Amino acid sequence: AQSVAQPEDQVNVAEGNPLTVKCTYSVSGNPYLFWYVQYPNRGLQFLLKYITGDNLVKGSYGFEAEFNKSQTSFHLKKPSALVSDSALYFCAVRDMGLTGGGNKLTFGTGTQLKVEL
Amino acid sequence: DAGVTQSPTHLIKTRGQHVTLRCSPISGHKSVSWYQQVLGQGPQFIFQYYEKEERGRGNFPDRFSARQFPNYSSELNVNALLLGDSALYLCASSWTTGTTGELFFGEGSRLTVL
Numbered sequence: 699a700q701s702v703a704q705p706e707d708q709v710n711v712a713e714g715n716p717l718t719v720k721c722t723y724s725v726s727g728n729p730y731l732f733w734y735v736q737y738p739n740r741g742l743q744f745l746l747k748y749i750t751g752d753n754l755v756k757g758s759y760g761f762e763a764e765f766n767k768s769q770t771s772f773h774l775k776k777p778s779a780l781v782s783d784s785a786l787y788f789c790a791v792r793d794m795g796l797t798g799g800g801n802k803l804t805f806g807t808g809t810q811l812k813v814e815l
Numbered sequence: 816d817a818g819v820t821q822s823p824t825h826l827i828k829t830r831g832q833h834v835t836l837r838c839s840p841i842s843g844h845k846s847v848s849w850y851q852q853v854l855g856q857g858p859q860f861i862f863q864y865y866e867k868e869e870r871g872r873g874n875f876p877d878r879f880s881a882r883q884f885p886n887y888s889s890e891l892n893v894n895a896l897l898l899g900d901s902a903l904y905l906c907a908s909s910w911t912t913g914t915t916g917e918l919f920f921g922e923g924s925r926l927t928v929l
Contacts, residue, residue: 788857
């Protein structure tokens, strides 16, 4: 079964500093990986995805993620954090094993990012 | 264009009751998925529908059911509500199924079971 792990419940960073939110995955076959962000009492917003190609994926709001096959990781990064980046971040992997060709996502438990002045 | 819309946004039910949640996908999207997000956890997959057919089902009891209509909107029904069904129910749409595209989520319906 596909799975992702987010080892940190919370990440604190000062505004202007680089941030990293960690994610590791376990899949059979090629991984299709995603990052979503959730603001309080809101739905999930898509940030970026890795399907194939370059290991460094660029996404929305200045975020990027680095895919590392040997370490089975897909860490989310941003060179300079903003207070407005404070939110809950989810890593997800697409389950390729559904019959009927479904596009189920399996999410991690989430990492709360807190950016302080 | 409007995004994924869900209704109601909040609702309170008592144990044993039934609830129906509704979702309208982004115009042109033919696939709708439902997720349950319990407080402090990541979303858990419940169902996916594409072209009115079920394309995936998560590990949820038969009390949970769903359907998709000809206009691609969808309903999630939960019978015999339990306290543990209290959660944010998220609907997501996408162009199709079996692709590598992202899902677009609505704001969710927050269900509280007393």
